[in-house]
Amino acid sequence: MERILIKDLGKHVGEVVSIKGWVSVRRDQGKMVFFDFRDRSGVVQGVVLPKSPAIETAKDVRVESAVAIEGKVNARPEKNVNAKVQNGAIELEVTGIRVLGRAEALPFDISVDGYNLDLTTELDHRALTLRHPRLQAIFKVQAVIIDSFREYMKSQDFFEFQAPAITPATAEGGAEVFQIDYFDKRAYLTQSPQLYKQIVMTAFERVFSVNKVFRAEPSATTRHITEIVSLDAEMGFIDSWRDVRDMSENTVRYILQEVGKKCAKELEFLGATLPTMLDSTPTLSLTEAQEKIFAATGRDVRGHKDLNPEDERELYEIIKKETGSDFVYVYGYPTRQKPFYVYPNPENPEFNEGMDLLCRGVEWLSGGRRINDYKQLLEHLRIWNMEPKKVEMFLEAFRYGVPPEGGFALGAERMTMQILGLKNIREATLFPRDMNRIDHRLSDVEAPDGQ
Amino acid sequence: MERILIKDLGKHVGEVVSIKGWVSVRRDQGKMVFFDFRDRSGVVQGVVLPKSPAIETAKDVRVESAVAIEGKVNARPEKNVNAKVQNGAIELEVTGIRVLGRAEALPFDISVDGYNLDLTTELDHRALTLRHPRLQAIFKVQAVIIDSFREYMKSQDFFEFQAPAITPATAEGGAEVFQIDYFDKRAYLTQSPQLYKQIVMTAFERVFSVNKVFRAEPSATTRHITEIVSLDAEMGFIDSWRDVRDMSENTVRYILQEVGKKCAKELEFLGATLPTMLDSTPTLSLTEAQEKIFAATGRDVRGHKDLNPEDERELYEIIKKETGSDFVYVYGYPTRQKPFYVYPNPENPEFNEGMDLLCRGVEWLSGGRRINDYKQLLEHLRIWNMEPKKVEMFLEAFRYGVPPEGGFALGAERMTMQILGLKNIREATLFPRDMNRIDHRLSDVEAPDGQ
Numbered sequence: 001m002e003r004i005l006i007k008d009l010g011k012h013v014g015e016v017v018s019i020k021g022w023v024s025v026r027r028d029q030g031k032m033v034f035f036d037f038r039d040r041s042g043v044v045q046g047v048v049l050p051k052s053p054a055i056e057t058a059k060d061v062r063v064e065s066a067v068a069i070e071g072k073v074n075a076r077p078e079k080n081v082n083a084k085v086q087n088g089a090i091e092l093e094v095t096g097i098r099v100l101g102r103a104e105a106l107p108f109d110i111s112v113d114g115y116n117l118d119l120t121t122e123l124d125h126r127a128l129t130l131r132h133p134r135l136q137a138i139f140k141v142q143a144v145i146i147d148s149f150r151e152y153m154k155s156q157d158f159f160e161f162q163a164p165a166i167t168p169a170t171a172e173g174g175a176e177v178f179q180i181d182y183f184d185k186r187a188y189l190t191q192s193p194q195l196y197k198q199i200v201m202t203a204f205e206r207v208f209s210v211n212k213v214f215r216a217e218p219s220a221t222t223r224h225i226t227e228i229v230s231l232d233a234e235m236g237f238i239d240s241w242r243d244v245r246d247m248s249e250n251t252v253r254y255i256l257q258e259v260g261k262k263c264a265k266e267l268e269f270l271g272a273t274l275p276t277m278l279d280s281t282p283t284l285s286l287t288e289a290q291e292k293i294f295a296a297t298g299r300d301v302r303g304h305k306d307l308n309p310e311d312e313r314e315l316y317e318i319i320k321k322e323t324g325s326d327f328v329y330v331y332g333y334p335t336r337q338k339p340f341y342v343y344p345n346p347e348n349p350e351f352n353e354g355m356d357l358l359c360r361g362v363e364w365l366s367g368g369r370r371i372n373d374y375k376q377l378l379e380h381l382r383i384w385n386m387e388p389k390k391v392e393m394f395l396e397a398f399r400y401g402v403p404p405e406g407g408f409a410l411g412a413e414r415m416t417m418q419i420l421g422l423k424n425i426r427e428a429t430l431f432p433r434d435m436n437r438i439d440h441r442l443s444d445v446e447a448p449d450g451q
Numbered sequence: 452m453e454r455i456l457i458k459d460l461g462k463h464v465g466e467v468v469s470i471k472g473w474v475s476v477r478r479d480q481g482k483m484v485f486f487d488f489r490d491r492s493g494v495v496q497g498v499v500l501p502k503s504p505a506i507e508t509a510k511d512v513r514v515e516s517a518v519a520i521e522g523k524v525n526a527r528p529e530k531n532v533n534a535k536v537q538n539g540a541i542e543l544e545v546t547g548i549r550v551l552g553r554a555e556a557l558p559f560d561i562s563v564d565g566y567n568l569d570l571t572t573e574l575d576h577r578a579l580t581l582r583h584p585r586l587q588a589i590f591k592v593q594a595v596i597i598d599s600f601r602e603y604m605k606s607q608d609f610f611e612f613q614a615p616a617i618t619p620a621t622a623e624g625g626a627e628v629f630q631i632d633y634f635d636k637r638a639y640l641t642q643s644p645q646l647y648k649q650i651v652m653t654a655f656e657r658v659f660s661v662n663k664v665f666r667a668e669p670s671a672t673t674r675h676i677t678e679i680v681s682l683d684a685e686m687g688f689i690d691s692w693r694d695v696r697d698m699s700e701n702t703v704r705y706i707l708q709e710v711g712k713k714c715a716k717e718l719e720f721l722g723a724t725l726p727t728m729l730d731s732t733p734t735l736s737l738t739e740a741q742e743k744i745f746a747a748t749g750r751d752v753r754g755h756k757d758l759n760p761e762d763e764r765e766l767y768e769i770i771k772k773e774t775g776s777d778f779v780y781v782y783g784y785p786t787r788q789k790p791f792y793v794y795p796n797p798e799n800p801e802f803n804e805g806m807d808l809l810c811r812g813v814e815w816l817s818g819g820r821r822i823n824d825y826k827q828l829l830e831h832l833r834i835w836n837m838e839p840k841k842v843e844m845f846l847e848a849f850r851y852g853v854p855p856e857g858g859f860a861l862g863a864e865r866m867t868m869q870i871l872g873l874k875n876i877r878e879a880t881l882f883p884r885d886m887n888r889i890d891h892r893l894s895d896v897e898a899p900d901g902q
Contacts, residue, residue, distance in 0.1 A: 066687070100854040101824070104825075127844050128847055128848070130655075143610060162593075164881075165663050180631050182629065212663065226617065403471065442633075
């Protein structure tokens with residue numbers, strides 16, 4: 001008999017059908033056994049009656065076993081209909097159970113309601129805990145975030161390229177870069193596709209990439225992982241950094257809209273509310289943001305070189321109260337505090353045309369306009385005390401006619417974490433790597449709390 | 452004036468418009484100057500007449516400069532219409548040229564017809580040569596291959612996950628794995644997401660991933676690069692390995708169809724013909740394939756443990772002649788020659804249910820059914836002399852009810868190379884890494900031919 005997906009069972013009331021999936025719940029009520037079965041499409045309740053040929057197997061089969069089920073789709077009596085759950089109007093009267101993959105006894109409860117693990121245990125058992133609907137909901141949302149980024153970029157004529165992971169000695173970073181034994185030489189894992197996306201932009205005009213970046217920060221906070229999914233974009237022929245701001249705003253707006261549409265059930269299950277993005281997100285220079293914080297709180301951070309986490313939280317609260325927006329753009333950072341390629345404001349070169357988008361007080365996105373003039377790049381390399389030799393390929397691209405350009409980058413895990421209100425970025429990472437863990441803990445010593 | 456994309460100029464005949472792009476060609480004919488301009492959407496011819504206010508700039512501007520152009524869209528006189536090229540019925544009468552990014556003199560000719568570089572020089576100047584339409588066509592085809600893979604997977608209910616690049620000490624590989632300094636420990640770059648995709652499959656049933664894999668083979672052939680884009684899929688609840696075969700065949704068929712549709716111009720420009728895939732691709736066991744080679748050529752490779760490149764070429768020629776198919780599936784390899792997780796044929800356990808898809812004599816795809824029974828996996832680990840500890844997370848997934856399952860993987864660069872008939876995989880890789888090159892050559896010593 002051909003397999004039917006669980007989500008389609010409602011179309012087969014009165015018929016004998018075959019489904020395949022996992023046993024989520026088994027409740028042995030003596031004479032009868034009740035089940036919840038799940039497959040990739042959903043969940044359905046099943047019952048094995050005392051006279052069913054499947055009753056012996058039903059008494060024996062363990063939770064999380066993979067099974068093939070035969071049974072009749074019955075409409076539930078009116079009083080048992082549950083409109084709130086999938087397939088709440090039907091029940092499968094099971095006549096056959098075939099075990100396709102046996103399960104051992106579970107080390108802990110992974111039922112929807114019974115699941116209650118600390119994060120360390122959850123990660124120690126990632127292979128099993130991934131079956132829980134909470135974790136499935138998180139990674140479904142993440143898949144939609146990443147795919148919506150690509151969809152929007154394609155709709156705007158951006159060309160997708162594959163950014164490299166292995167890099168030669170680079171001008172960027174230092175201590176926070178992972179080194180690789182590369183045959184008899186040394187190579188490094190990329191910290192950012194920044195220079196590559198700028199190179200590819202000079203040929204394809206508008207480019208994007210979904211790629212891995214690597215950070216060797218020796219830090220074990222709730223925000224640090226070593227391998228990150230970066231969503232990167234770069235565009236040429238802009239009139240000003242505001243074109244980049246607008247493109248990034250529309251990208252984030254589209255992602256939120258698609259998550260809202262495609263993950264309504266998941267958001268509800270996780271108790272998450274999408275952040276509010278206005279038609280036009282409030283946009284302040286760093287100086288204006290600092291003035292605002294001073295005016296509202298009396299705390300004087302005017303003239304500081306950046307916003308610290310406390311500033312970011314306060315700015316969020318001020319903007320939220322004033323406008324209702326969960327988002328705020330901050331632009332115009334001190335030029336010397338940022339990388340060499342960020343474009344200085346021609347009217348006030350002490351400040352640049354870099355920008356960050358904060359959501360609920362946390363940075364989601366950063367970007368801005370870049371320098372497109374070869375001589376200005378050389379001059380910046382000199383001031384930043386960097387060897388042109390180390391960015392030779394990048395510099396070559398800029399010798400030959402590069403228009404005004406800019407771009408932005410988003411971290412997929414951080415966005416997932418923030419949208420869903422998760423407390424630790426590891427919850428938003430399928431196989432999180434940090435200084436203490438790659439799949440398993442790297443030592444037998446107990447890792448710090450929250451690892 | 453608002454920028455118009457070059458592909459839309461035909462809709463603006465008789466109007467004064469603004470375009471932005473690069474100077475592809477400049478032909479100074481004394482009184483007049485002719486140009487080809489290009490942007491991300493296409494190419495148009497421009498002419499600067501003697502009395503144009505732009506004539507001075509036109510005499511001065513270099514090829515590959517980034518420019519903003521103002522001009523009037525004129526219909527060409529009938530005799531000058533060229534129906535074969537984009538915008539062959541119009542010409543832009545240029546009245547203004549603004550240089551947005553100056554180009555230095557080019558180190559070599561990168562015009563459509565004049566381009567003629569050996570691959571080493573091409574790669575040494577990747578940042579510039581990427582502007583050539585030949586290279587743009589190659590990477591457009593590659594982007595469509597990768598995106599079509601994702602599209603088909605999504606249409607078949609596969610869940611996209613992010614496979615990790617950093618792995619702990621693994622059971623796979625040995626000498627051909629890149630080592631990373633991971634804080635005070637050692638970690639490795641993944642050779643394959645195989646075990647991770649199987650883990651994620653046990654939770655999501657059907658999964659796919661577009662991810663980087665890394666191969667440290669100390670080899671400098673035309674087929675070896677160290678960083679590869681791998682297209683991976685895995686599916687549960689199969690009835691036999693033939694379900695995996697069929698899914699992989701439909702995936703490849705969809706990719707070819709989309710490349711045909713979306714890259715017709717690129718294929719023509721590159722002189723490439725898509726390989727022929729029949730409604731049902733010829734499918735032979737290894738033993739049958741060896742018999743066929745013996746029967747057709749008299750060369751006796753019966754009983755050999757695998758097909759070598761010569762066998763693969765001959766098999767291709769035989770099948771092509773017999774059926775017209777450029778593709779052939781070969782399945783049923785000696786169990787002990789393949790990884791521990793490949794499913795042995797229950798009726799003849801000396802041979803497995805692994806498979807390869809060859810196109811024009813080269814392997815494109817490999818996959819097959821995997822072992823889903825925990826005890827059988829443990830038994831194989833013992834026979835393969837591998838430590839269960841090193842695949843602990845993988846094994847945990849298989850303790851708890853895994854249905855019959857299988858999957859497959861494709862290399863994006865190899866597919867691109869084969870479809871386009873390229874001679875070296877580096878031509879099909881945006882930033883190829885090999886033992887002698889990461890962007891630039893790793894030594895000043897001349898690399899072997901073809902590097």
